[in-house]
Amino acid sequence: MTSTPTGPTIGVFDSGFGGLTVLRALLPLVPGARYLYLGDTARLPYGSKSRQTIARYAISSANFLADQGADRIVIACNTATALALDDLRGSLSIPITGVIEPGAQAVANVSSAGHVIVLATEATVQSRAYTRALKALGLKATEKACPLLVPLVEEGWTSHPVTAEVLRIYLSEALAAAPDATTLLLGCTHYPLLTPLIECTLTELGRPLTIIDSAGATAAAVAASIPASPGVTAQPTCKFFATDSIEKFQRLGARFLGQPLDKVELLDLDG
Amino acid sequence: MTSTPTGPTIGVFDSGFGGLTVLRALLPLVPGARYLYLGDTARLPYGSKSRQTIARYAISSANFLADQGADRIVIACNTATALALDDLRGSLSIPITGVIEPGAQAVANVSSAGHVIVLATEATVQSRAYTRALKALGLKATEKACPLLVPLVEEGWTSHPVTAEVLRIYLSEALAAAPDATTLLLGCTHYPLLTPLIECTLTELGRPLTIIDSAGATAAAVAASIPASPGVTAQPTCKFFATDSIEKFQRLGARFLGQPLDKVELLDLDG
Numbered sequence: 001m002t003s004t005p006t007g008p009t010i011g012v013f014d015s016g017f018g019g020l021t022v023l024r025a026l027l028p029l030v031p032g033a034r035y036l037y038l039g040d041t042a043r044l045p046y047g048s049k050s051r052q053t054i055a056r057y058a059i060s061s062a063n064f065l066a067d068q069g070a071d072r073i074v075i076a077c078n079t080a081t082a083l084a085l086d087d088l089r090g091s092l093s094i095p096i097t098g099v100i101e102p103g104a105q106a107v108a109n110v111s112s113a114g115h116v117i118v119l120a121t122e123a124t125v126q127s128r129a130y131t132r133a134l135k136a137l138g139l140k141a142t143e144k145a146c147p148l149l150v151p152l153v154e155e156g157w158t159s160h161p162v163t164a165e166v167l168r169i170y171l172s173e174a175l176a177a178a179p180d181a182t183t184l185l186l187g188c189t190h191y192p193l194l195t196p197l198i199e200c201t202l203t204e205l206g207r208p209l210t211i212i213d214s215a216g217a218t219a220a221a222v223a224a225s226i227p228a229s230p231g232v233t234a235q236p237t238c239k240f241f242a243t244d245s246i247e248k249f250q251r252l253g254a255r256f257l258g259q260p261l262d263k264v265e266l267l268d269l270d271g
Numbered sequence: 272m273t274s275t276p277t278g279p280t281i282g283v284f285d286s287g288f289g290g291l292t293v294l295r296a297l298l299p300l301v302p303g304a305r306y307l308y309l310g311d312t313a314r315l316p317y318g319s320k321s322r323q324t325i326a327r328y329a330i331s332s333a334n335f336l337a338d339q340g341a342d343r344i345v346i347a348c349n350t351a352t353a354l355a356l357d358d359l360r361g362s363l364s365i366p367i368t369g370v371i372e373p374g375a376q377a378v379a380n381v382s383s384a385g386h387v388i389v390l391a392t393e394a395t396v397q398s399r400a401y402t403r404a405l406k407a408l409g410l411k412a413t414e415k416a417c418p419l420l421v422p423l424v425e426e427g428w429t430s431h432p433v434t435a436e437v438l439r440i441y442l443s444e445a446l447a448a449a450p451d452a453t454t455l456l457l458g459c460t461h462y463p464l465l466t467p468l469i470e471c472t473l474t475e476l477g478r479p480l481t482i483i484d485s486a487g488a489t490a491a492a493v494a495a496s497i498p499a500s501p502g503v504t505a506q507p508t509c510k511f512f513a514t515d516s517i518e519k520f521q522r523l524g525a526r527f528l529g530q531p532l533d534k535v536e537l538l539d540l541d542g
Contacts (some may be wrong), residue, residue, distance in 0.1 A: 041325045043314055048425075050516040053313045148433075149421040154319075162419075162436050169433070244320040 006234060008226055009072025014062040015044040017154070018189030018215075019255035021077025022099065023238070025219030025269050026074075030226055032234040039253070040269065042243035045150060046079040048122055058084035059091055060269045064241070068091055075099065076224055078187050078214065079121055082129035095225070099161035101222035103185055103214025104133035110210055113183045117174045117209070118143045120187035121150065130187055142178035146170045147177070148187075153190045154252060159197055167194070167201045175207050186213040193256065240264040277505060278303035279497055282341025284332040286315040286446035288425070288520070289460030290347025291527035293370065294509070297488030299347075301497055303505040306337050311540065316421060318348040319393055329355035329413075330362055331540045335512070337363055345493055346370065349458050349485065350392055353400035366496070370500045373492035374485030375404035381481055385422055389414045390443045390479070391458035392421065401458055407534070413449035417441045417459075424461045425523060430468055438465070438472045446478050457484040464527065511535040 010033050012023050023037055038061050046054050058080040062073050068180075072095040075081045075088065088096050107113050115145030118130045118141050125145040134141040149170075152163045175181065184202070186192060192213045202208050238261075242249040246264045252260045281304050283294050293310055311317075317325050329351040333344050343366040346359065347351045352369030359367050378384050389401045389412050396416040405412040420441075423434045446452065454482050455473070457463060466500045473479050509532075513520040519537045524532045 042320060048315075048519070049313060050519075053515050123378075148419075148422055151419055155418055162440070163431060165433055165436065182294055244319075244324050248319070248321075 002170070007034070008105065009036065009040070009069050009071050010074060011036045011065030011068070011072070012074045013040065013058075013065060014077040014189060015039070015046040015057075016041045017252050017256045018150070019217040020253055021189045021192045022074060022076035022218050024257050025156050025216045026222060027236050029219055029223035031132070031236050033226075033236050034261045035236055035238045036068050036070055036241070037238060037270060038065055038241045038267070039099045039249055041245070041249060042269070045121070046077060046123065048147070049137060051083045051127070054080055054123065055084040055087040058088055062092055062096070063090050064267070064269065066094060070094070072097070074218065074220075076137070076189055076215070076218070079123045079191065082124045082127035093114060097218060097222050097225070099170040099189065099214045099218045100133050100187075102217040103212065104130065104137055105143045106212045106214070106217035107134065107183055107185050108137040108139060108266070110183055110212065112210060113139055115140045115142065115178055115181040116183045116185055117178050118185045118187045119146050119149070119170070119174070119191060121145065122147050124187055130239070142174060144170060144174040144177075146257070149194065150188065150190045153193050156255070159194045164197055164201060167197060168205070170178065171198070171201055171205060175205060179185050184209040184211050186211065186215075189215045192216070241267045243267050258259055278305070280305045280307065280340050280495070281330060281344070281345060282307045282309070282333070282336030282339070283345045283347045284309040284311065284329075284336060285348040285460060286310070286317040286351065287312045288523050288527045289421070291461045291524055292463045292486040293345060293489050295528050297493060298507050300490055300494035302507050304404055304497075304507050306509045307336050307341055307508055307512070308390075309336055309507060309512045309514045309538070310520055311514050312520060313517070313540070316392070317348060317375070317394065319336045319418070322354040322372035322398070325351055325394065326355040326358040329359055333359050333363055335538070335540065337365060341365070343493075344542055345489065347460055347486070347489070349460065350394045353395045353398035368489060368493050370460065370485045370489045371400050371404050371458075371490040373394065374458060375401065375410070376492070377483050377485070377488035378405065378454055378456050379408040379410060381454055381483065383481060384410055386413065386449055386452040387454045387456055388449050389458045390417050390418065390420070390441070390445070390454045390462060393418050395458055400439070401456065412447060413452060415441060415445040415448075419461065420465065421461045425465050427526070434465070435449045435472060436512045438468060439476070442469070442472055444492045446476060449508070453480060455480040455482050457482065457486075463487070509534070512536050512538045514519050514540055
């Protein structure tokens with residue numbers, strides 16, 4: 001039978017649109033859930049800000065989602081996971097999943113993995129969170145900050161020659177620093193939109209690494225933590241909150257989610 | 272004689288580093304002043320946010336500078352000027368100078384000006400503030416949003432082939448839309464760092480337009496509004512406030528100011 005969701009209420013937040021790639025991967029895996037998505041677009045990007053600032057922002061986002069009835073939280077943002085996961089777990093009593101451990105675990109599950117290149121924002125790289133998570137699984141990481149990739153994705157240049165050139169520069173530098181790497185981890189939720197171009201660039205550079213994306217890995221980890229409801233095929237419901245322009249959130253967000261965003265509500269977290 | 276400043280206390284604010292190009296132009300023009308500079312780096316960039324959000328941010332920045340003793344305010348940010356100048360003038364009683372009117376006036380002073388291309392952020396372009404200001408002076412404007420230029424400048428790629436290619440794309444589109452344009456106005460305080468590359472690109476495209484930058488024009492307008500103090504050759508003093516990482520503010524800021532930034536204080540405007 002088909003019904004309205006009776007499963008969990010999953011709160012997902014990010015600094016903006018990128019986390020919608022996590023939600024996109026979650027929808028088919030946990031179809032019986034009610035989803036609340038918060039994009040803190042008034043304060044994006046998190047990737048270039050300090051730990052204290054990001055922790056403060058993340059806590060206000062997670063508290064809002066819990067107040068709205070979320071019974072678990074997904075931090076769909078690498079920077080916020082890297083810099084605020086411990087603070088969040090200390091301030092909320094519901095289950096909280098970040099994107100870093102699932103991403104690292106997915107890499108460990110690839111049998112060929114040994115030395116891993118991680119592409120991420122400046123703040124995520126500076127936190128060294130991926131290096132620590134991968135080291136705990138016996139893997140060596142070379143992290144590469146790629147500050148231009150988020151603006152290029154938001155410009156819509158996901159298959160543009162300029163983006164190809166920027167990727168060629170970033171990937172060449174990373175590959176030179178890690179000549180024995182066999183796996184590439186996309187450590188930012190914007191980057192799955194660049195997967196085809198990254199594959200092409202790696203092939204052109206003669207280094208066809210296995211690509212793992214932490215957005216998909218996180219969705220799989222969240223789904224695995226939720227008991228299945230056999231026989232119930234409910235459609236998920238999604239409600240969206242943004243802290244800045246609704247129009248822009250709907251326009252850009254549709255690219256990341258792969259479908260239109262209805263029901264977006266403007267939210268003021270600054271008080 | 273040389274003495275400590277006895278002149279005005281000039282409060283300058285921006286979402287981040289770009290406004291330092293205005294301060295850099297001001298220092299030699301009003302050397303007898305005390306300068307307070309606020310970079311609202313925790314909430315940057317303003318360029319992709321909505322009017323309501325930017326007005327709220329701008330008012331909190333200006334109020335802080337007034338509380339610190341500023342007797343005049345310079346909004347060294349095109350986006351904040353475009354979207355918040357009226358709100359600011361309504362909420363403070365001290366003189367407030369934005370960057371748009373001085374930029375437009377400087378263009379009008381170029382005798383060859385008729386049709387003007389304006390390069391700016393998405394939010395500034397959407398506001399149509401330059402089109403209105405130039406129209407009031409009898410000039411026609413073609414505005415072009417250039418969302419990748421700020422991240423490229425902040426990456427330090429001010430003379431990089433990728434930036435040259437992005438400029439070629441943006442400028443070609445703008446020139447095609449304005450075939451009779453003779454003047455190019457840089458409507459973002461980050462862009463003066465790209466002036467040499469913009470000049471080269473225009474020459475390559477066979478369209479060597481006159482370049483006016485609104486940062487320099489604004490500094491000249493502020494200087495003209497302050498009575499000269501003949502015989503006094505005081506050194507200016509500068510105090511800086513940033514709402515996010517001091518280290519990053521000093522590192523990137525030095526590129527924009529052209530000299531080291533001492534005395535940077537961390538500030539929390541979110542309360």
